[in-house]
Amino acid sequence: MKYKSTRGGVSDLNFTDAFLMGLATDGGLIVPQTIPNVDLDNLRDLDYNNLAFEIFRLFIDDIPYNDLRTLIGKSYSTFDTQEVTPVVKKNGLFILELFHGPTFAFKDVALQFLGNLFEYVLKKRNTYVNVLGATSGDTGSAAIYGLKGKENINIFILHPHNKVSKVQELQMTTVEDVNVYNLAIEGTFDDCQAIVKSIFNDLKFKEKYHLAAVNSINWARILAQIVYYFYAYFKSGVDKAYFSVPTGNFGDIFAGYMAKRMGLPIEKLILATNSNDILYRFVNYGDYSTGKVVKTLSPSMDIQVASNFERYLYYLSDENSIRVKELMDEFTRTKKLKFEGDLLKKVQLDFESYRAGVEDTLATIKRFYEETGYIVDPHTAAGVFAAIKAGYRDVICLSTAHPAKFPDAIMDAIGAYPEKPRAISELEDKNKRMWVLGNSVDEVKKFIEKKLQKG
Structure with missing residues (x-):
């Protein structure tokens, strides 16, 4: 399997090189040069680890299979259930529980694997990296828990200061490993994301600091996220699947789109947003234009620029890299794109979308709890809301975070706090460690330079 950029300037990468490159050097995103088809019957009865191996090996041919199995086993041994992502049925909906990892969010499914993969690859190549990322809440803590204490790695995570939940902030800032740097940026998540992308596009800086x-x-x-779509499909026992996915960055639902392209019988991907509704407007009206980020009960979705949208745009454009680059350049200039006619109809064959405001979110948490005794977090509630609106039978809803990560929202909805896992309860007593920086590319660059030169 070889990889290329959505913008056409990079091609024929093996998996490991694509993995280490992250953002393509031409500013695009990495995609596989071909999408493999799967035989569902060969996967149907596998446990999670073996299913992950069978899917991973379709995309990874430069890591020995025994080593790949070891990496998978090590990554998912940190989850509190052997199922890794259990599926439960509640009130006519399937709930895919993606919060059984060490930070109680779906990001652990990928980032536990990435942490071990980084350590493995860097040791093989006798080199090091400095990981740079932005988070709207859950990615940061999951990345930190995946990489803390790892050899040959430093990690710099940007989050919007005072715009993530208290638990999310504590999970990031109470990690005291010397290779972890939490940067609280005076701005929004989109600002953090823009800073990271700008730094990655400075190729001299990127190469100098690895x-x-x-x-x-x-x-x-x-x-890594493709796997649980297959797992949920097999566990639910449905013939044709409908998935409802709360998303802000388009990554989680894009994994579902890839699963569909691989042959998983997904009838529809239901895209759930909160009031930050750029993706809702895109699916329903062809309007992909930025607005002001609104603070909601579901901070991981408080996003107005979806960083994975370019990958979908590549396939929507029939893999025309020149057209993708034109569109992304236009979006950079104007902050908007318009899709009409047959192109919009093509989008709507794959997706439908619903928007859950704050009152919708609280009402859904309350109603679902009263009817089932099951508590969903505010992000999952957006997905449940969208599934109910869509009206299909046996929808599989991705539950992306444990409700204890958002206790105040749960209290507002049902009049009681959710039970806290011990690992969350213990955060309150730990020391916090973070650096507050301005909304500035230069300020972040200078911080990175200072810390790495000092090291």
Whole structure:
């Protein structure tokens, strides 16, 4: 399997090189040069680890299979259930629980694997990396827990200061390993993301400081997330699948789109947003234009620029890299794109979308709890809301975070706090460690230079 950029300037990369590159050197995103087809019957009865191996090996041919199995086993041994991503049925919906990893969010499924993969690859190549990423809440803590204490790695994570949940902030800032740097940026997540992308596009700086990515711009993140779509399909026992996915960055739902391209019988991907609704407007009206980021109960979706959108745009454009580059250049200039006619109809064959405001979110948490006794977090609630709106039977809803990560929202909805896992309860007593920086590319660059030169 070889990899290329959505913008056409990079091609014929093997998996490991694509993984280490993160963002393509031409500014595009890495995608596989071909999409493999799978035989569902050969996968149907596998446990999670073996299913992950069978899917990973379709995309990875430069890591020995025994080593790949070891990496998978090590990564998912940190989860609190052997199922890794259990599926439960509640009130006519399937809930795919993606929060059984060490930070209680779906990002652990990919980032536990990425942490071990980084350590493995760097040791093989006798080199080092400095990981740079932005987070709207969960990616940061999951990346930190995946990489803390790893050899030959430093990690710099940007998050919007005072715009993530208290638990999300504590999970990031209470990690005291010397290779971890938490940068609280005076701005929004989109500002953090723009800073990271700008730094990666400075190729001299990127090469000088051996920068690597863990955000969902890294193809390995998408690959790891593809697995649980297959797993949920097999566990649910449905013939044709409908998935409802709360998303802001388009990464999680893009993994579902890739699973569909590989042959998983997905009838529809239901895209759930909160009030930050650029993706809702794109699917329903062809309007991909930025707005002001609104603070909501689901901070991981408080995003107005979806970093994985370019990957979908590549396939929507029939893999025309020249057209993708034109469109992304236009978006950089104008902050908007318009899709109409047959192109919009093509989008709507794959997706439908619903928007859950704050009141919708609280009402869904309350209603679902009263009817089932099951508590969903605010992000999952957006997905449940969208699934109910869509009206299909047996929808599989991705539950992306444990409700204890958002206790105040749960209290507002049901009048009680959710039970806290011990690992979350213990955060309150730990020391915090972070650096508050201005909304500035130069300020972040100077911080990185200072810390790495000092090291």
